[in-house]
Amino acid sequence: MTRRRWIADQVSGNRAALLGPHADHLIRVLRARLGQEYDIVANAVVRRGQVADIKDGRIEFELGEEVPAEPATVQLTLLLAIFKFDRMEWAIEKCTELGASRIIPLIARRTDSHLAAASAKRAERWRRICLQAAEQSRRANPPEIPDPVKLRDALALPAELKIVLSEVEEQAGLPEIVSPQSVGEVLLAVGPEGGWTEDELQLFAHKGWHSVSLGSTILRAETAAIAATAITISILGR
Numbered sequence: 620m621t622r623r624r625w626i627a628d629q630v631s632g633n634r635a636a637l638l639g640p641h642a643d644h645l646i647r648v649l650r651a652r653l654g655q656e657y658d659i660v661a662n663a664v665v666r667r668g669q670v671a672d673i674k675d676g677r678i679e680f681e682l683g684e685e686v687p688a689e690p691a692t693v694q695l696t697l698l699l700a701i702f703k704f705d706r707m708e709w710a711i712e713k714c715t716e717l718g719a720s721r722i723i724p725l726i727a728r729r730t731d732s733h734l735a736a737a738s739a740k741r742a743e744r745w746r747r748i749c750l751q752a753a754e755q756s757r758r759a760n761p762p763e764i765p766d767p768v769k770l771r772d773a774l775a776l777p778a779e780l781k782i783v784l785s786e787v788e789e790q791a792g793l794p795e796i797v798s799p800q801s802v803g804e805v806l807l808a809v810g811p812e813g814g815w816t817e818d819e820l821q822l823f824a825h826k827g828w829h830s831v832s833l834g835s836t837i838l839r840a841e842t843a844a845i846a847a848t849a850i851t852i853s854i855l856g857r
Contacts, residue, residue: 715752779803790832
């Protein structure tokens with residue numbers, strides 16, 4: 620039977636621990652018991668862990684042998700323009716499960732001003748969602764989520780391949796730009812509700828980004844992010 624995987628909050632020698640709400644979920648919801656075994660990610664290494672101690676807000680594991688884990692073969696950074704938080708959280712969760720290695724929240728021209736103002740305080744919640752989704756999908760590490768940045772600050776990020784989703788007609792499709800032979804990091808930018816402005820698309824083009832389409836239908840931002848992440852990672856051979 621496949622063991623559940625947990626990413627340790629604290630590691631010391633051959634002991635690891637989950638803390639706070641992270642521990643309470645395993646203790647109270649999943650009814651952890653002494654001696655139960657799980658896969659524990661300790662300092663980015665997956666090891667077999669046995670429950671050794673249970674307290675309120677803390678569960679400790681005795682770490683055993685290393686568990687072979689598949690190396691990450693795709694380095695996909697998703698640049699996600701901020702939109703309604705409930706739908707954005709759903710996109711973050713699903714793109715984490717699909718294998719995005721980094722998710723950067725963007726403040727774009729059409730990002731709602733109230734959402735932009737509240738986004739910095741929301742980043743920690745997004746990180747918790749990534750942690751939970753990474754454990755659910757048995758990843759060794761959750762994607763990195765930095766604090767939100769303005770679009771201009773993100774455009775110059777280095778990568779082998781830079782892609783922006785656009786609703787402009789007659790754009791190339793993702794399979795025409797991404798190939799199994801693509802190497803290094805891939806940047807994938809998804810716009811806010813209402814899409815990118817014309818001057819933003821010109822900025823992308825000026826910085827060497829490839830503009831692509833997901834077809835003739837107009838998708839919600841979260842649907843576009845999930846679909847584009849799934850297609851890209853599938854082509855790259857995760």
